[in-house]
Amino acid sequence: MSSHPLKDVIAAADRAIGAEDFDTLMDFYADDATLVLAPGLVATGKAQILKAFLGVAEIFDHRLAVSPGKIEVVESGDTALVHREAIFDTVTPEGEAVSTTRRGTCVFRHTPEDRWLCVVDNGYGHGLLGRC
């Protein structure tokens, strides 16, 4: 699955988060997309998702970079289920660099215009089920 076009899409969305280019970031989401903010708490639609990302940027004091790790895509018709690693790099107020890798799950929809739009974005992956 090394050459799937969704890998480039995901990498570009991650770069937009780090650059705080939220106009570009919102282009990756479908109008009715759902973003999981925490287990049991979601943002639905671009307006709510934008607010969530603005909040995240604030929480990390505008020092958050995201990059993709391993990505696996399973397609069915115009739907793609993505399992992905996301590597979060930030700097604490004390100046310490911190890197965290999380495994998330997303659903993308392929549009007639040959674009992939994120429909569900769950950065918690199976963490929604609690610990193993």
Added chain:
Amino acid sequence: MSSHPLKDVIAAADRAIGAEDFDTLMDFYADDATLVLAPGLVATGKAQILKAFLGVAEIFDHRLAVSPGKIEVVESGDTALVHREAIFDTVTPEGEAVSTTRRGTCVFRHTPEDRWLCVVDNGYGHGLLGRC
């Protein structure tokens, strides 16, 4: 998310696997559904998916029961991303009962006829990415 109708759908599909009622089981899948057989190996469409389940029944000597554990559903429009536990109970040739719990990921599509059809069924969940 304790009352989501997909919980009943998933429980009924699990029962159909144990009962080897494959006609009923196939009704849960969309025509273009993809089932992950192993990392990097998928069955696409009902004919291939049916063959895969027939093979699984054979491998487990017709002694496989599946039941749902924890299930979390994230919806967006007519799409639902499901994280689920599946509890597999079987009996070895030596007569020993074995129970295994796995965490899988599925995508369901809601149809205009008010049905949920499984579009992607990945019993491996994040296992597709290898070990943490």
